[in-house]
Amino acid sequence: MKEYMFLLLLVVCSAKPYRKSAQFMAKAPQFMIMNDMMLNDEDDDDNNALFPIKRTVTRRPAKPTTDMPPVCPFGCQCYLRVVQCSDLGLTSIPNKIPSDTRLLDLQNNKIKEVKENDLKGLTSLSALFLNNNKLSKVHPKAFQDIKKLKRLYLSHNQLTEVPAKLPKSLAELRIHDNRVKKVQKEAFKGMHFLHVLEMSANPLDNAGIEPGAFEGMTVFHVRIAEAKLTSIPKELPSSIYELHLDHNKISAVELEDFIRYKDLQRLGLGYNKIKEIENGSLANTPNLREIHLENNKLKKVPPGLSDLKYLQVVYLHANSIVKVDVNDFCPTESRVKKSLYSGISLFSNPVKHWEVQPATFRCVAGRNSVHLGNFRK
Structure with a gap:
C-alpha cells in the first residue's frame, strides 16, 4: 500500500501544467475564449496575491480638437438635424443654418424673398x-x-408664378393659396418622383397654363381646386x-378631356357648373374607382x-337630375x-325617388349605400 501511494504521489508531482489545445479552442464558445484571454492578461507574477496590487495606467493625452458644435440661428431651436424657426417674425432666412440640417421649418414668418445664397451648403x-x-x-x-429635397411647402404666400429650377428630387410640392396666374413652359x-402637386386657391385659368408646362414630369396626385x-x-x-x-367654372366634360389619363382612379369635379357629360368621355378612364x-x-x-367595372363611389347629389333609369349604374x-x-x-335632386325601380341598384353592396330624397326647392 505504501508503494502504491508513493507511485501516485510521484505521478501527480511530475504532471505538466494544463494547457488548452488548439482543437479545444477552435470548438469553444466565443465567451469562453474571450474570458480565457482576459484571465491570461491578468495572470502574471505581480498579480498573484490575495489583494492584487493596483497599477498605474499611463494614458496618452487626447489630441486637441478644433471642431466646434454647429451654431443654431438666434431664436431658433435645433435638435437632431431639425431647425425650427417658425413664428419668429423673421423677414429673411437666417444665417448660420447647420450644414447637416434635414428639416428646416420657417413657416408663419414675414419672409419676402428666397435669395441665391440663402440655402447655400444645405x-x-x-x-x-x-x-x-x-x-x-x-x-x-x-x-x-x-x-x-423631398418636400417643399410654399402655400399661403404671394407668388405669381411657379418658382423656376425647382429640385428634381421633389416628392411633394404645395403652392396652395398664392397669386399664381401662370405656369410657364x-x-x-425632370420631376420624375413627384407624388403630390397642390396648386389650389390660385387665380389660374386655362390660358395661364402654357403648352408643355407639365412636359417631362411624373406625378400621381394633382389638385387645382378653387381656381x-x-x-x-x-x-x-x-x-x-x-x-x-x-370649385372651378367648368361647364362641360368633352370626349377628348380624359384621353391621356388612362390610369385615373379618383376624379373630383364637384362644385362646378357642369351641365353635360358627353357620351363616351368616361370610357377613357377604365380604372376609375371614385367620381365626384x-x-x-x-x-x-x-x-x-x-361600363366602368371598378367604379365604387359616385357623388351626384345637389344637381338637377329628374330621372334615373334602371341601367344607369349597373351593366345589362x-x-x-x-x-x-x-x-x-342622389339626394337633393328633383328625381321622384319612389319612381326609381329597385333593380336600378342591383349591383350595390347594400341598401345603406344609396342616398335618395331630401330635395328642397
Missing part, C-alpha cells in the same frame, strides 16, 4: 417649410445646392391617379357609368364582372 436638406409668409420672389439659383421638367378653370386641362401628366378640379360630380347642373345620370348583362358600389348619392 446639401442634406430634405424638407423645407416656407408656408404662410410673404414670399413674392424665389431666386432661380436658390436650390442649386439642394439635391435631396417646362416648369416641372378659374373653365375646362379640364388637357396637358396634365398621363401618370396621374387622382385629379381634383372642384356633386353640386353641378346635371339633368341626368352621366352616361357610361355602368349579369355575367359582366362589376365591382359593387359602396356609395351612390
